[in-house]
Amino acid sequence: xxxxxxxxxxxxxxxxxxxxxxxxxxxxxxxxxxxxxxxxxxxxxxxxxxxxxxxxxxxxxxxxxxxxxxxxxxxxxxxxxxxxxxxxxxxxxxxxxxxxxxxxxxxxxxxxxxxxxxxxxxxxxxxxxxxxxxxxxxxxxxxxxxxxxxxxxxxxxxxxxxxxxxxxxxxxxxxxxxxxxxxxxxxxxxxxxxxxxxxxxxxxxxxxxxxxxxxxxxxxxxxxxxxxxxxxxxxxxxxx
Numbered sequence: 001x002x003x004x005x006x007x008x009x010x011x012x013x014x015x016x017x018x019x020x021x022x023x024x025x026x027x028x029x030x031x032x033x034x035x036x037x038x039x040x041x042x043x044x045x046x047x048x049x050x051x052x053x054x055x056x057x058x059x060x061x062x063x064x065x066x067x068x069x070x071x072x073x074x075x076x077x078x079x080x081x082x083x084x085x086x087x088x089x090x091x092x093x094x095x096x097x098x099x100x101x102x103x104x105x106x107x108x109x110x111x112x113x114x115x116x117x118x119x120x121x122x123x124x125x126x127x128x129x130x131x132x133x134x135x136x137x138x139x140x141x142x143x144x145x146x147x148x149x150x151x152x153x154x155x156x157x158x159x160x161x162x163x164x165x166x167x168x169x170x171x172x173x174x175x176x177x178x179x180x181x182x183x184x185x186x187x188x189x190x191x192x193x194x195x196x197x198x199x200x201x202x203x204x205x206x207x208x209x210x211x212x213x214x215x216x217x218x219x220x221x222x223x224x225x226x227x228x229x230x231x232x233x234x235x236x237x238x239x240x
Contacts, residue, residue: 003055011057012056012059013056013057014059014060014206015044015047015048015051015059015060016061017061017062017092017095017106018037019062020062020063021040022036023063023064023068037088041091041092042094048095048099049098052099057103057105058096058099058105058135059105060106060135061106062088062108062133063109063110064085064088065085065089065129065130066109066110066123066126066140067109067111068085069120078121081121085126086129089133092106092134093132096134099134101135101162102136104136105135105137105138106130106133106137106138106139107139107166108126108139110146111205112173112204112205113173114173117144117146123140123147123150124150124156131160131163136164137165137166137200138163138164138165139165140165141168141205142167142186142190143167143169143170143186143203144171148186151167151186151189151193152193154190154194155193157194159198163198164197164199165194165199165200166200166201167186167202168202168204169183169186169187169201169202169203170201170202170227171204172205172215175216175217175220177223178227178228178231179227180227180230181231183227183230183231183232184232187201187231187235188239191235191239196240201232201235203224203228207221
């Protein structure tokens with residue numbers, strides 16, 4: 001088909017998580033937020049399954065597990081926020097209960113925006129809950145200045161069997177084109193902690209998250225993706 005003609009092994013399609021949808025489409029009818037999010041999960045299950053049935057990897061976009069800490073739930077204690085997002089993960093797992101983990105990946109982020117990000121909840125405070133998600137891979141920012149150091153978090157994390165991580169090694173908000181050796185260094189740092197078979201290089205977030213908002217020139221986007229591929233090749237040559 002299209003993928004075969006392009007010489008591509010696989011491709012993914014994004015879809016928002018139930019908890020992320022609830023950030024924008026507010027609950028007006030259900031007695032509790034939990035009932036509402038689980039109702040969204042039942043509805044979205046159809047889309048999730050359709051994406052996989054079409055031969056694509058499903059990427060579940062879950063900014064609600066990180067970004068919402070300071071945009072929606074800043075009034076909660078960290079303990080209560082963790083309880084909230086644990087419910088979000090339970091709803092997500094309910095929605096994808098019929099999909100094999102290897103056919104899915106989930107993406108968490110703190111917004112692909114140019115800003116201080118000083119209120120971002122640390123990855124260490126949420127990573128255990130994120131890893132309870134059924135998808136077989138977890139994508140997260142790892143290249144921007146606020147979160148680049150968090151590769152060290154994985155020293156203290158036991159990666160579940162069959163789970164892989166997709167750290168961002170390219171910044172999705174900057175027009176700087178990373179050097180391939182920097183990309184390789186970032187990938188090797190993760191690989192040395194969780195195992196080289198458990199890491200795929202990724203981008204911090206989407207380059208076109210909102211229609212009409214351009215932060216990175218489209219020509220530079222392709223240059224950054226090319227350097228991602230080149231850096232991954234360099235890392236593989238050093239690791240294998």
